Every structure is written in structure tokens, then in C-alpha cells.
Amino acid sequence: MAAEERATFGRYGFILAAVGSAIGLGNIWKFPYITYENGGGSFVLVYLAAILLIGFPLLMAEIAIGRRMRKSAVGAYAGIGEKASIGGRKWGLLGGFGVMTGALLLSYYAIIAGWTVFYLGKTIAWSTGGFDVPEGGLGSYFGGFLAQGPTQLLFQGVFMVFTTALVALGVTKGIERFTKAVMPVLGVVLLLLAINSVRAPGFGEAMGFLFHIGPITSNALLEAVGHAFFTLSLGMAAMVTYGSYVGRDQSIPKAGLMIALFDTVIALLACVVMFSIIFGVPEIARAESFGRSATILFTALPEMFYDLPLGSLLAPIFYALVGLAALTSTISLLEVVVSYFVDQKSWPRKKAAMIVGGGVFLLGIPSAMSLGASEFWTNFPVVGSRATGAFSVVDYFVSNWFLPIGGLATAILAGWFIKAEVLKDELELGHGTFKWFKAWQFALRVIAPVAIIWILIQVVGGKAF
Numbered sequence: 001m002a003a004e005e006r007a008t009f010g011r012y013g014f015i016l017a018a019v020g021s022a023i024g025l026g027n028i029w030k031f032p033y034i035t036y037e038n039g040g041g042s043f044v045l046v047y048l049a050a051i052l053l054i055g056f057p058l059l060m061a062e063i064a065i066g067r068r069m070r071k072s073a074v075g076a077y078a079g080i081g082e083k084a085s086i087g088g089r090k091w092g093l094l095g096g097f098g099v100m101t102g103a104l105l106l107s108y109y110a111i112i113a114g115w116t117v118f119y120l121g122k123t124i125a126w127s128t129g130g131f132d133v134p135e136g137g138l139g140s141y142f143g144g145f146l147a148q149g150p151t152q153l154l155f156q157g158v159f160m161v162f163t164t165a166l167v168a169l170g171v172t173k174g175i176e177r178f179t180k181a182v183m184p185v186l187g188v189v190l191l192l193l194a195i196n197s198v199r200a201p202g203f204g205e206a207m208g209f210l211f212h213i214g215p216i217t218s219n220a221l222l223e224a225v226g227h228a229f230f231t232l233s234l235g236m237a238a239m240v241t242y243g244s245y246v247g248r249d250q251s252i253p254k255a256g257l258m259i260a261l262f263d264t265v266i267a268l269l270a271c272v273v274m275f276s277i278i279f280g281v282p283e284i285a286r287a288e289s290f291g292r293s294a295t296i297l298f299t300a301l302p303e304m305f306y307d308l309p310l311g312s313l314l315a316p317i318f319y320a321l322v323g324l325a326a327l328t329s330t331i332s333l334l335e336v337v338v339s340y341f342v343d344q345k346s347w348p349r350k351k352a353a354m355i356v357g358g359g360v361f362l363l364g365i366p367s368a369m370s371l372g373a374s375e376f377w378t379n380f381p382v383v384g385s386r387a388t389g390a391f392s393v394v395d396y397f398v399s400n401w402f403l404p405i406g407g408l409a410t411a412i413l414a415g416w417f418i419k420a421e422v423l424k425d426e427l428e429l430g431h432g433t434f435k436w437f438k439a440w441q442f443a444l445r446v447i448a449p450v451a452i453i454w455i456l457i458q459v460v461g462g463k464a465f
């Protein structure tokens, strides 16, 4: 292990790579539909509070742990554990838990990401050859697509190949260079799409919905807090790993703020774009076109695009964008696992990337076959939840259990067990006096644990998000 050869992100490289990790399917696919399901404005407010009070403090903690130790997940937690009042190097297990969670999350995330590639191809074909609604409607078309095992594996595989190639190229030549090129384009195009939405017939109603303050259910609270983790890539050492490549001249509080801010802005822009399209459809037809809001992106949206001015141009651009956003997230997921083998087992990066990438692909096969292709995997029961299928089982454990537990453990470690001076010193390095240290510590000590334990109690009680 040659510590002095560790790659370091360039000046804006880290922020863009971390923003790339944070912005993904969570922002463009998940956030709009859970906001839609949970009634708009109030949900957005709770979500913003969760980002500010739980996500942002934890994000800073993860980056600080990574940069302090300059090691990926396992090494970083083990090393910082030596500075903790309890546990010592055993905290490395928490890093190992993150590596495992990362592999599991990537195994099914890449499948959804694969759908965006399929729909990119499809919308290009529709835009150039003329769009007509497939027989039985786009909903059943999508269902048919999901049930085709080989097609699912093909697109999941394609996505894993892209991901593996970028990670194999390395932190600066692969991850940094790619995210630096993609993220600004993504931001600008999404902004243009949002501006274009102003002309869409549903824009007024969409904005009304987004700012509508109504009653909020406890389930919505649960979902908002859970999503705050997911969207900032927290709870599984991804930001620890990226943090380990951050230079000592950078300010962690400022970087964290930028990451949380960009992530939130993009999620809100995605809502503006999608809601303007959705609310342009009369209410009755709306319920019909997406009985299940989780699939709006692939069922209702393509058709609605083709009713929009410039739709033929916008549709493929949109799916390309979602695919790229997903790719900058999958590379950070893979990096968590790959860097474990590079740092701890001294494997060469290329070999590690190929073996882990291939392994994660295999791990995802049951999920890919569980969307209708294989009876066995499709009906696989989920412990403690109504949903069935391998895909839902893995998602249930990762989203409802593993990410919150990883986040809780990190908050407690950073808030209670690591000597305050160690983290204060790290947060002030490259920043100067960090005036908010006490508030930050309070968030990690009290707010985050209370909120997360509450989530876990709800999950035990049978609620899932």
C-alpha cells in the first residue's frame, strides 16, 4: 500500500464527482414520484428539513472521516476507530457493511439505469421514425419489457460495462474526468428543460402542487427522511471513499453545502419538468396513464413528450440525461467496493474493477429476472413487507435497513465517540474556523440518531418506504 501515491481530486473535481454520485435516479426518477404521491409542497418542506438537519451534517462527517484517514471504507472506519473512545479498529466492520451495501445497491440500481438506455434507444427510434403508442399502451409495453429476462440482462450488463470501464480508468482519469464533463451539461440541459416547461399547459398547476402546503402523513415523513439519505449517497461509505481523495486544501463544510445544494436544486428542477408534463394531462386520463406513479418515467412520460412542442428533440435528450446521471452514481457505488480491494487487498485497480463489476452483475441477475421473467424470483417473498420479488427484497433491505443503520452508526461514531478535536480539526482544515461546529455536533448527536431510530421503529412496525 503506497499511501503517497493516492490519487487526489482536482479543485472542482471532488465537488463534481460527489455531486455526480448524489444526483442520480433518486433525483430524477424517485423524488418526483414520491413527491407526487405524498401531496407536493408539504413533502418537499419536510424533505428540505431532513437534508439540512440530517443529510448535510452526516455528509460532512463522512467526507471528514474519509479525508482524515485517506483510505477507502474499511481502512477509513478502522483508522478513525482508533481515535474513538469505544470499539477501536472494529469500526472497520462498519466500512465492510458499507462495501456490502454498495454492492447490493449497485446490483439493482444498474437494472433501472439500464431501462434509461433502452428508452434512449426507443425514443431515438420514435423521434426519427414517428411515434405511435404501442399496442395495449405504454404501460403494458413497459411491463412486457420488464418481463423479458434476456433484454433486462442485456441492458443491466451494458450499464455495468460502462461503469466498470470508468472505474477501471481510475479516480482522476475515469471518475473525475467523466463527472467533470457530464455534470455541467446535465445541469444546463435540465435547467433548459425546466425553462421550457413554462410553456407547457400543466406548468401552472405543477407549480401550485409543488408549493401546496397541506396535511402530512407519518409515512410521508418516513419517506422524506429515508430519501434524504439515499439522494445524498449516505449510509454506505460512498462519501467516505470519495472523501479519501480530497485534498487538504479544500473546505469540507463548503463542499458539503455545494453538494447538498446542487442535489436539491436538481431534484426540484426534475419535479418542475415532470409535473409540468403530468399536470398537462386531464385528471381523469392522468390516473389512467399512471396508476402506478413509480413507473411514470417510463410509461406516461414518453407519450406526453410527443405531445409537447419540440418533444421529439426533448425526449431522447431527457433519457440520455437520466442515463448519464445514473452513470455518475453507479461509478461511485462501484468505487466503494473496488477501492476496498485496491486499498486493503492491494489488487491492481483494473483487475479489481473487472472482477467486482462482473460479480455485481451476477449478483443482480435474480433481481433482473424478478420483474416477470422468472416465476421463482418474481414471487420471492419479502420478509416483513407486502411486496414480492428478488428486486424488492434487495431494495427493501438496502433502503429501509442498511442505509439507515449505516447512517445511524456513522452519526453516533462521529457525534459521540470520536474525540471532538479530531473532527473539528478536519472540518477546519482548508476552511478556517468552523463557527457551526456545536450545531453540527448536535445534529449528529441528537437529531440524526433520533430521526433514524424512529425510521427503524416504523420499519419494524411493518412500514416500508
Ligand code: TRP
Pocket: 021, 022, 023, 024, 025, 026, 027, 105, 229, 230, 231, 232, 233, 234, 236, 238, 329, 330, 332, 333
Ligand atoms: N444518490 C444516488 C441517487 O440519488 C443513489 C445512491 C444511494 C448512491 N447511495 C449511493 C449513489 C451511494 C452512489 C453511492 O440516485
